[in-house]
Amino acid sequence: MTSLSEDQKQLLFDYCMGLTSQAQADKARRLISSSEEAAKIHSELKAALSPLENLEAESCPDDLAERTILRLNNAARSSQLQLEQLLAAEQTSKVTTKSRFWRNFSEVAAIAAVILFVTGVSFPSFRFVREKYQQSKCQLRLSQIWQGLNNYSSDHDGQMPYVATAAGAPWWKIGNQGKENQSNTRHIWLLVKNNYVEPIKFVCPANPQKKLLRYDPLQYNDFPERKHITYSFKIMCDKLKNKSQAGRTVLMSDLNPLFENLRPKNAISFKLKLDKELASINSINHNRRGQNVLFYNGSVRFVKTRRLGTEMDDIFTLQDTHIYQGVEVPSCDTDSFLAP
Numbered sequence: 001m002t003s004l005s006e007d008q009k010q011l012l013f014d015y016c017m018g019l020t021s022q023a024q025a026d027k028a029r030r031l032i033s034s035s036e037e038a039a040k041i042h043s044e045l046k047a048a049l050s051p052l053e054n055l056e057a058e059s060c061p062d063d064l065a066e067r068t069i070l071r072l073n074n075a076a077r078s079s080q081l082q083l084e085q086l087l088a089a090e091q092t093s094k095v096t097t098k099s100r101f102w103r104n105f106s107e108v109a110a111i112a113a114v115i116l117f118v119t120g121v122s123f124p125s126f127r128f129v130r131e132k133y134q135q136s137k138c139q140l141r142l143s144q145i146w147q148g149l150n151n152y153s154s155d156h157d158g159q160m161p162y163v164a165t166a167a168g169a170p171w172w173k174i175g176n177q178g179k180e181n182q183s184n185t186r187h188i189w190l191l192v193k194n195n196y197v198e199p200i201k202f203v204c205p206a207n208p209q210k211k212l213l214r215y216d217p218l219q220y221n222d223f224p225e226r227k228h229i230t231y232s233f234k235i236m237c238d239k240l241k242n243k244s245q246a247g248r249t250v251l252m253s254d255l256n257p258l259f260e261n262l263r264p265k266n267a268i269s270f271k272l273k274l275d276k277e278l279a280s281i282n283s284i285n286h287n288r289r290g291q292n293v294l295f296y297n298g299s300v301r302f303v304k305t306r307r308l309g310t311e312m313d314d315i316f317t318l319q320d321t322h323i324y325q326g327v328e329v330p331s332c333d334t335d336s337f338l339a340p
Contacts, residue, residue, distance in 0.1 A: 002102075004037050010128075012038060016045040019132050134206035135286060135302050141201045142231070142252060142294040145188070148197035150298070152190070161190040162236055171235060172326035172340045175225045175265040184339055185223050188233055188252075192217045202229040204254055204285040204292075224264075230285060232256040232316075232338035235330055248334040250308065254283035254291035256316045258324065259340035270326040274317065282306065308336075 004012075008031060014020045015028035031038045035107045051252050125198075171184035191197040199217065207230040215224055223229045233252050258278050263270050272278075282304070283291040290304035292314065306314045313319070315336045318328055330337040 004031075004035065004041070004210065006115070008038065012041050012045065012091065016042065017129070019129070028049045084282045131206070131286065131289070132175055134204075135292065137205045138254065138285065138292050139302065140290055141204070142300045143298070144201050145191070145197055145231075145252065146199075146294055146298045146300075147193045150189075152194070152196050160236070161187050163187055168327045170268050170326045172259065172262055173265050174223055174229065174262065174340065177221050177241050181221055184235055185229050186221065187236055188229075189222050190219075192223075195221075197226065199223075202231060203227075204230045206287075207255065220241045226262055230255050232259070232340060235328075235337050235339055249296045250338065251296050252294040252295055253315060253338050254285035254293075256338055256340060257281045257283055258316055260284055262340060270324075274322045274324070279314075279317065280306075 010029065011020070011024060011028050017023055020028060028042075032042045033039075037154075094261075125183050149160065153159060163181045165181050165186075169180070169182045171182065173182045174185050176182055188197075188202075192199050192202070199215070202223070214226075231252055232255055234250065258272060258274070282288045285291065290302055291306075292300055292302050293308070294300050305315050308315060311334070312333070313336055318324075318330050318337050319335045321328060326340070
């Protein structure tokens, strides 16, 4: 009988933790029914997790994962310090009896085993669970943005939030508070300004940004800075202002990797040349592992590829475009383009 691979064991762990998609869950059930080893691991995991089923559900603090990782790191450092102290003591002390040496050696080995377990077993699992938690929280925020869009549309005769812009307007100037309507984020800024969506919902919880300061939306015409919106929004055009025409067209996603580092908002011009790396990397929001994508019908999916749909359209680039100056507009019927 062939032993299970690490990926198969990880799949069983994810399945027992409730972290799998429908397709992954079906695959896990097939694996359990066809492999005695898989069935045994599944049974042992379920038995170990069964006490959790009797606990009452409580809301999870936003910083729970960070606090847990911090405590594990502190525990590992403390254990490592004890190990170093014991080894130093062994090197400087005189060994009087063989039994004393082996007793101290067993203590050192036990501490070393704890360090290996914490750093080699616990950390990857907690890191994985933390990433899944952040992906889920990000999906929730995108769903809440869509709900705000839906409410806005209901209050405005089916129209999406839209700010009229002149042809050739620079859509990359996030934070420009002048009267001219430029940045592409001004459309969804209307959701914040009119209290349809809280400002914090536009920041992915996994994005490596520092804690944001609160601000009064009524004082601004756009998001104050790039760090206040770590998602990319579809470049709007008249054809798709009506939500009912869009079907499963992509509406929003995690930050476009092409426009992570924009020029200052008071800069005159912007220019970016597409290279091999920029044409392939995923969003920085989730450590380049993929991105959450919000569709016009309200569904949100985490995908590991930038190319979606039957035509495999890259949602982060324009078709047949290799140089970007921040004024480009896509062909809206066939080319989804999320920016900046």
